[in-house]
Amino acid sequence: MSDQNKTQVRFLGIPSEHVKLLQSGAADENGQTPENITSDGSGYPCRHCLKEIANEDEVLVLSYRPFEHKQPYAESGPIFLHSESCESHHDNGEIPDNIRSQGNTLLRGYSADNRIVYGTGKTVKSEAVKQEAIKMFESDKIAYIHARSTTNNCFTCRIERA
Template sequence: MNFSPIPTDQVRAWQAGAPDANGQKPERHISDGGGNPCRHCLKMIPKGAPMLILAHRPFPAPQPYAEIGPIFLCADPCEAGGGTDLPAILQSPTYILRGYGADDRIVYGTGAVVATESLAHEAAARLADPRVAYLHLRSARNNCFQLRIDR
């Protein structure tokens, strides 16, 4: 199982001012250090560091299940995070875990709010389902996309 960040080529485009999923230029802000997780390096953006806020659609194309929502990114180039260990951005007690098929649509019955300490086990169980191509992890409080989980 691999925790996958937003691809570097897409992040670099936004860092250079490319439009987000709503066709708007990413907003530039300064992190207050109060929980701004970068969806590329998968670390918290430190207090005082420049950051971007933008609308992200973590799907290849618009369709009814292709949710769009706000995310944070480091404004300056950062190295892609990810791998098999739980990323540093996962600091909340619970997250929404949801499976998607190869058609990028929700696989019903795979969505749940899961405890962070159970995340690896719950993700592995969903990825064992042959209908599930990948998972999304989202904030349980605000439904914001955090990262993708692949086999």
């Protein structure tokens, strides 16, 4: 049996249209201008290209809501983005850098109407995120998955069926 018959997944950063607005000075989820800091090269993963923001590069710090509409499950929280424009993550089905660097990752399944699918949330080794997501997608109840930091709870990326 080849892997071609199995569900595959894709890893999605924040949509480029929204990122470009934020990089151009648009207000964040809290209605505030994103803050600017300088990366020291460690622990500043960009949620657009899904790569680490290099030492000395400028970082936007802002509040982001990874849901289209406000509703009780639509959490918002702090994230980092490159201050300068960056290329959207090119998904090749492999675990992105910003998940790999976490060590552990929190995965949580959401339904098509953007509610938490209770019982699906779990902490996994970051290198196992892809296989765990594939297992989670065996449930029809899960429309998409959010990956988050286990230590800071920051939104890391969205995972969908490929």
